[in-house]
Amino acid sequence: MNAKRQCRTAICLEGWYFLVVMGFVLTAAIIRDINLLMVLFGLMLGGLVFNLRAVLLTLRDVEVRRRLPAMVAAGDILAVELEFRNPRKKRASWAVVVRDEIRHVAPEPHEPSLTPSLLFTHIPPGQVRRLSYQGRFSQRGLYRFGPLRVSTRFPLGLVRRTVTIDAPDRVVVHPRLGRLTSRWLQRQREAEDGAQRQQRPLGVSTGDYHGLRDWRPGDSRRWIHWRTSARRGELMVRQYEQQRNQDLVLILELWSPAEAQEADLQLVENVLSFAATVVDDRCRRGGSRLTLGIAGEQPSVLHGAASPALLQEAMEELAVAMATPHDRLPPLLDEALGALRPGAEVALISTRSVILADTARFAAVWNNTQKQSALSQAMTVDLGGAERSAWFQQGDLA
């Protein structure tokens, strides 16, 4: 690999003890002129020298790669594969430890660096070994991986050779996904039904059959394919390619007091988790457009067709979003509603109670007729209030 490499060879702690004993043996051999002690010293010295030679040769030319997913939800298990390639023709590599380093870089580093490591016991010449470590991030955010520290002490454990391979990688840990409640889904279906009636009738038989998929909460019972479900023992539904959903504008207000307490920060996490769940649901369903506005420390608005690409982009934003004590909602709402399409549903999720009828606060919106109409039909969810559990349930750990 072309990654930058740094090499370092050092005597281990045990090696220093070994040197002390060697010194003792040599001293006795010289003072007493005992040749057999000299032989013993020679064996110990030879062991040390060959340990040094072995560690130098073991890591020569080896390649180590890391494979990991681009994105994972907080609380979910992340599997990282390390691939060790020994390109040499003759010499095997033995007892090589590959230590990775993971640092939490955004939004705010909460966790200390993690150093997972794997032992590759034997890699014959010209062969590749793949092992993996697993982990679970409790905090959302951006995590940087690397460098990889490849080291060996084989065979005696007296000298350690470490090759540091600068192999940077990153993983976006998006907020933990939860479950949307039936109330949310019911409301969504009603909104979709209304929107479909306005546009064109959509039904089971109208779209081209695409395949079967697992049943998800909110799927119509009419879509269930009973024969297959009976055969597999779980509900399967037909999937139609031209399924059409209602557009959604999802606005988040990540407000928290300047002196935020643990409960305030947890509330922000809940808002982000709820939003991530909604975005994930929308993007997996597809067939609609999604606008995501985040009124946090750095306000941002995303537009696009609900798709895996938008999902990734939205999750990255949600992963690094930070709460703010400032009122960023009015200008963001104004911007987000600017790209509003007819029939789109508007949902505002906040850490505090929001009165959209506050014309003074949202003057820019109320002064625009189109936006005013959309705002008047918008749904607000105050996750700080008692109704949180009515819309959303926090997900369990995988």
Added chain:
Amino acid sequence: MNTSTVRVERALQVCMSLFSALAALVLGMGEGSYVIPVLGAIACVGALYLTDVRGWLRLNNRQANLAGLVTVGICFWELRLVNAEQRVLALANLLFYLNCVNLFRQKEPRIYWMLMLLNVLEVAVAAALNSDMLFGWLMVLFFFVGLATLALFLVLRENAEQNPSFGGAPAGRCASVEDFLSWALTRQLLRVGFGTLALMGLMFIVMPRADSGDWDEWSKAIGSPHRTVGFEGSRINLSDADDATEDPAEVMRVRLFHHDSKMEYELIEPLLLRGSVLTEYTGEKGKGTWTGRGPARGQQVITNANSRKLQGLIEVECVIKPLGGSANLFAVFPFLKVSSSGELFYDPEREMLFRRARSFDSEFQYNLVSETLKDNRQAKMVACENEPRTDLAQLTLDQQGSLVNLKRVAADVVQGIPVDDARGRAEALERHLRDADLYHYALQPPRIDPNSDPIENFITNSKTGHCEYFASALALMLRSQGIPARIAMGFKTDEYNKLGHFYYVRQLHAHSWVEAYISEAQLPTESRGSFPQGAWLQLDPTPAAAGAETAEEKARRLPTLREIADFTKYLWSAYVVGLNAQKQREAIYQPIADIARNIVSPTAWRESLAGIRNWIRGEDAAASSSTREDLALAVATVLLTTAIYLGVKLLLRWSGRSRARSKSDLSRRSDRAIPVIAFYRRFEQLLARRNLVRAAGQTQREFAIALGGHLADRVETHAAVPIPRQVVDAFYRVRFGEEALDNVERDGVEQALDVLERALKGP
């Protein structure tokens, strides 16, 4: 801990037990005690079974500390009982006791390290107490076991320290440490081990040594029990059946070489090394005894001879093993001293050579030159310093009464030989006793007649005996004929090691022969000037044992395994245990310097080339047959080594090709299976025409299940619902199970595909 880890840890525990047992063994060897090796073996086996395998006995920290304190207490108790120098042994025992305690503890990395450290220290102490070659072999074994122990310990430690998960997640896919235990690891460790040995050897020979050390004295002081061999040089007891046993124990090594050129010198006859002379014979009924004269009245220190006197002579280098309490040395008499590793003394009255008493228990080297070694022979006549006593030329009255037949036989033998031809008479008597038709050599002494003198009985009845009987008989026969005679005791060896160019002297080479005095008047005229005081004529009346190899036969044959073993022991003793600054200069630095000089010297090149040319043409008279044999041996060794090397290389290449061939066979088998999967290709093409394509990430079976559901939706495709699963099952069998379909199965799949095709086309 998973199964593979348990296996590797078990291997480590076995290695550690062996490691500790070896350390105890070599320490016990050094101390000359059987207790420590036996206790060590019991502790190692017991700890392996009770502590490591069963887990029945595991000392916790408190118990281990208590046991440690007890061992320290024992050590202090031992320290009180022994003298200051032997305290080293008490401290060495403490290492052993602590090792035993730790063996019975739950093995953690810290305990493993402690055990290894204690073992190495035990071996360090043992190295200070041992000098046997067996210790060397055991140390090599100890090293290899240590290497394996450290490697296993390392992989277990790395495995325990790896961190394959974080955040409470389950561990990922980790390597099995059992993969570590393989032939590849053995090969790797052997490579490291032999490389280390080579490096150690190099370091050992080039590391400068001090000129002398006080190790021998210190070693003796702390009670290092050097192995000793017995030599009773002061008397012969002819009634003792144990006198002549075949003991192969080494007594000394003797190297002959030209003093000036240092070139090796080999005799064509056996070498006689005299230790003492016996002059007094006491014969009783059933028992005969030879003794020397009484205790020495004065000994004089021998100084090194003037180097001019040594020119042109043959030097005799003797390295004598520790003899149990005897200071007597052996030499080719008469001699001049060149050097010695301690003071040499000479007793002129008893004509014996001694060393200082304090050097009894250590190896002793002395170099002498002798004028009697000429023309690859040892002269039979040696100068007499003082005229012998008159009583050596006659039998006592008692003897005359008890040795009637001996006198008669002697008189018969010398009948007709003039009385003044003492040499002729003596040699006639010698020939008589060597006559194989009359007398026989046997290690077992003849049955002693309790009513007669043993020698009279030997001459008259048994006519069988070992060297002491023959020598006694000849000496008494000579005396009966008025010729002064005495018994010489020492060693007679023809065991010449061609590899090391030295004579090996063992206990079984102990020998007795006779020295007959020839007065100046009885000597040939041309010899009288050389022996103004007369001469001692060496006579060896002992015939060769039946089947004994002659010197010529020995010279012709290749070295035996025993000779190779002896040579190895010689190398060990001379260049490992006994390597000092002088030997380093002579054997290493000087030859290297000479080679370096010769390489850069055009004259040396020219001389070498000329020498080779002459040798090839047969013009070089100096190129003796032994040189040619040496060259042939060297060429044979080189050829054999090359052949072995090439053989191993070919074997490795052949095994590599075999592996590659088997891999290629496997690959061909997979390739053969691929055409059979054509039916799956047809299956996919059929579906693709209906826009039914397997999604990325979807397995064939998942696709078949989904497709089954799709086909079930329409009445016209109901008949084809099970077909996708049937086809995919067949595909899995061929692709992943590496099983080819037979014709019936293949036809069945093709017919099913036909049905599917018709169903998809619809009415």
